[in-house]
Amino acid sequence: MTHLFEPLAMRRGPDWPNRFMLAPLTNQQSHADGVLSEDEYRWLTLRAEGGFGLTMTCASHVTERGIGFPGQLGIWSDHHLEGLSRLAEGLNATGTHSVVQLHHAGMRTPPKLIAGAPECPSDDDETGAIALSADGVERVKDDFVMAARRAKRAGFHGVELHGAHGYLLCQFLSPEINRRDDDYGGSLENRSRILFDLVARIRAECGDDFSLGVRLSPERFGLRLEEIKQIAQRLMREDQIDYLDMSLWDVFKMPEETDQGDRSLLAHFTELDRGQVKLGAAGKIMTAEDARRAMEAGLDFVVIGRGAILHHDFPRQVEADTEFRPVSLPVSPAHLKAEGLSDTFVTYMRNWKGFVQAP
Numbered sequence: 001m002t003h004l005f006e007p008l009a010m011r012r013g014p015d016w017p018n019r020f021m022l023a024p025l026t027n028q029q030s031h032a033d034g035v036l037s038e039d040e041y042r043w044l045t046l047r048a049e050g051g052f053g054l055t056m057t058c059a060s061h062v063t064e065r066g067i068g069f070p071g072q073l074g075i076w077s078d079h080h081l082e083g084l085s086r087l088a089e090g091l092n093a094t095g096t097h098s099v100v101q102l103h104h105a106g107m108r109t110p111p112k113l114i115a116g117a118p119e120c121p122s123d124d125d126e127t128g129a130i131a132l133s134a135d136g137v138e139r140v141k142d143d144f145v146m147a148a149r150r151a152k153r154a155g156f157h158g159v160e161l162h163g164a165h166g167y168l169l170c171q172f173l174s175p176e177i178n179r180r181d182d183d184y185g186g187s188l189e190n191r192s193r194i195l196f197d198l199v200a201r202i203r204a205e206c207g208d209d210f211s212l213g214v215r216l217s218p219e220r221f222g223l224r225l226e227e228i229k230q231i232a233q234r235l236m237r238e239d240q241i242d243y244l245d246m247s248l249w250d251v252f253k254m255p256e257e258t259d260q261g262d263r264s265l266l267a268h269f270t271e272l273d274r275g276q277v278k279l280g281a282a283g284k285i286m287t288a289e290d291a292r293r294a295m296e297a298g299l300d301f302v303v304i305g306r307g308a309i310l311h312h313d314f315p316r317q318v319e320a321d322t323e324f325r326p327v328s329l330p331v332s333p334a335h336l337k338a339e340g341l342s343d344t345f346v347t348y349m350r351n352w353k354g355f356v357q358a359p
Contacts, residue, residue: 013157013211016053020315023305024056024101034074036083039342046340048094050313055096059103062147068105075147088155100151101160106168121178148202158211166221176222215245236277248283270298288324330357
């Protein structure tokens, strides 16, 4: 367990006090215009106080039309700076490494939340999304870069690019979703161009005192494991990011692609040459034993989602008890409220089967 509680040295931005990252968790607690709410401030600062080495916001949309869910935190306007600055100050005071996750939902934007059709790399009949023009792609890149600059102005230690879970950057990576025939479609180099352009621009704009991470997922949404491995290896080799956050759904699972041998999905990434880039993963790390096993499998840090919802001080619980297991599911709304979830967040968690006790 000792490695979990060693500082994680960062080339850019402050070191993490330990190896626990708070996953960027949807919570629907902010205001309709993207302004930080008191509920979301409490949810996040309580986790930082609970011992997370890196505390990350929910996916925060970089453009008004890129919203992914109601009550999403925004970072697309200077109007958000007051709340973001207060949040950065509150997080930084705990000693955590503070990060905003930058997000655009693409074709997964609910049409009822915007005027007009959602945006996507290519037209999509199922969602009604329309393909971004070449100028539209450049505009989206500008939106991400401006959001990163805004996060730095607010006082955060860094940002993470959300390239996972079928959202816009992930949609560009997918050969099934991305059917473009320009510089952003076709080959893997072209489909990943927007991601690498953003990494280069954010690094240039925000400087070497600002951390930059990327979240990837290697399955679903038409993604191919070998291609995501190539992207991960290039990100590590080029050394412009500081950490890679792999969202695996289960860190101990086998690949869904049956031709990938008998190695775990995680092993496909821990075996890469990571250089100075740190590697972490999310996916059903719920107990002290899970965290230990994930670290022993070769990770530099672990990413905690549901465990952090159930226990705001998950890292401290693990440190105090090497046999720690979270409270059994389903839990009462009263338990979740005591752990810093608002009524809105508790209602959202009812969408997770078996998580919250029935009324």
